[in-house]
Amino acid sequence: MTSTSHTPRRPSAAAGRVDQAQMRAANMALILRHLRAHGGRSRARLAAETGLSKATMSSLISDLAERGLVREGQLHRAGTVGRPGLTVELDGRRVCGLGIEINVDYVALAAVDLSGTVIRESSTPVDVPRLPVDAVLDRVATLVNRMLDSIREAGLIVAGLTVSPPGVIDYAAGSVRFAPNLGWRNVPIVAELADRIGPDVPPIHLENDAKLGAVAEYAAWAPEGVSDLLYLSGDVGVGAGIIAEGRLIRGWSGFSGEVGHLPLDPEGRQCGCGRTGCWETIVGLSALLRLAAPEDDEVQDPTRPLEDRLHTLHTRADAGDERTLAALRQITDDLARGLSVLVDVLNPEVIVLGGYFAFFGDYLLEPLGAALAERRMDEGSGARLVVSRLGISSTARGGAIVALEDVFDNPTLIDTH
């Protein structure tokens, strides 16, 4: 079974009559999400906090344990009085999600288990623009199957896959509508990958890289109490992932965060999307390379790995190379302009810079922070600016987390042992 839908997140309780099994599943989901949000706790406390009776709680916990989704662990003492009890906690040993990022020059995979632990990660150079679509999909399927085998051999169930393709997603059709940097058009990627992965393919979702980056970063920031976060991906394309009050804001048709195409270039350069003056034409990776070096410079050579080229540029900046430094200053100014728009619209508490922005964080963060502070409307409206610490894996990790959502919505998707 494959699926591209993200919609049926909420149990359909409200829609009509609910039978006993649906009600049970919805309450199991409630327990699972409560444990994820607040950590392990006793049955008694879970019952009190969720409003379910102790008898119901007991039965649901047994059911969840039989499915391998929770376990009873350490003794704990609730407060200062009463006898110590067993803590119920998420069990990461049985179920995981898999995220797959197809980027311009690599394919990254990550598997995250139910308790949020990253259990597998890989990144493989793939020269996507120079390969036929079929060859790319073959390669991706091979990588996925290799990881699926390794995870399944270790005894885990893969609840779902989330693929992040490098282009505009048609969520309803499960396809990539177009990918300007790759020349892809109307690639039915879900069906094609499902065919190649074979009969045991888990449900496949599609989601864009910036949204998945935001999900992965949010997983790291939520424990610190942050609930409004903006993630900015920095590649040839630039996109934003928006977390508001702890939830990913997808927009009504999944097109939120298309900030790379904000009209912010007064010179109105042509963009791959068909518009002119798009923000990514002045702050995307191509803009940095163009500003920092002549066309025949080694950093512009697409056959060299991107990381090496960025390293070269960083070394030049460290050595005081004026053209590189001027390029970074220009990028900073243009980044500040767009970030200031996003701050005005969204008022995030934390802005996480990803992609190549993170790589040049030591040059960008301070002047960007100063520029944003200067434009701040009110002392209470400033955002904290940081760089991603997840690096290249953030999209794939976010994909793995999103792939687990189905289980958090309906734990009965996972059969008992």
Add this chain to the structure above:
Amino acid sequence: MTSTSHTPRRPSAAAGRVDQAQMRAANMALILRHLRAHGGRSRARLAAETGLSKATMSSLISDLAERGLVREGQLHRAGTVGRPGLTVELDGRRVCGLGIEINVDYVALAAVDLSGTVIRESSTPVDVPRLPVDAVLDRVATLVNRMLDSIREAGLIVAGLTVSPPGVIDYAAGSVRFAPNLGWRNVPIVAELADRIGPDVPPIHLENDAKLGAVAEYAAWAPEGVSDLLYLSGDVGVGAGIIAEGRLIRGWSGFSGEVGHLPLDPEGRQCGCGRTGCWETIVGLSALLRLAAPEDDEVQDPTRPLEDRLHTLHTRADAGDERTLAALRQITDDLARGLSVLVDVLNPEVIVLGGYFAFFGDYLLEPLGAALAERRMDEGSGARLVVSRLGISSTARGGAIVALEDVFDNPTLIDTH
């Protein structure tokens, strides 16, 4: 008791140990919100849909009914089989919220009951910029007390007030930090109004006009299945209220939607906020008046009621006056640029134009829609553009709805009869 806080929306169940009374209150809140979202239904269905036992449900419904928050009404038949049962529904007869908008030249009030019905509305011309702050607050308190008296005489409890002041809110302090169009600075409006309204003052919240406009518009659109909506207020200032997946997005410190100050004017005019090039300097009401008529024209006379001046302009446009039409075309172009930014960032399904934009909807909607369609990234990402049908009362109505949120979060705030 007064309060400016909007934070404790969610029952604090998760924070620690929860006693019986808190759990009961949380479950009563669950029932109340369920009835609001999905309409009246039988006890049996409510029990099935919320996961609460029938015995618990019965006890909670009785409790809610004693507080006058729900009632059992019409017979209904669930599906085609089984005996008909009584429908439990929200009871609007006992509790309402009150919204108060202090604008530049009027004060509007609206009361909305628990079932969503508008039970009182008023709008009073007040020349706010020419009056001392104290005199304005006296006037507002008099208007509020008059409405409070009338509502209480009718036997209703006013659960809370939401005030929308015409300036930047300091949520924590309950004050208006500054209101450039009025010359107000650091006005502790919650405390001042509470003093004036007297000992029976309900809790007072503060919220900005665009956010409240969005809440009011959303109440009208939600029944049609819309969950992602953007409301654009159009006055001297311009602001956005964002509803995403059915929830008001406030930003981490309440400063989301400050779109009037997006840097969208290439000529960089000075704005009241201290920045230059702000969007509202080219699409706000002052821009329309400046573009449409010379300084000594009657439409620029601040002593004439705004509605009359807008009527004059509209009549000129209808008569084919070239300057007025050119002004509207210019506003359309500049509005399209900013709306396109908001569409790229937020991907709303519906954009509701409020304030003077709504007044000129017959001139703005069609060309704006065409301009947005032209910039659309993807056929699936377009937004539906409409004008507000709530008119001047949308902010006050939204305030009344927000003032009721405390009851939906904790129904035990309302005592039994």
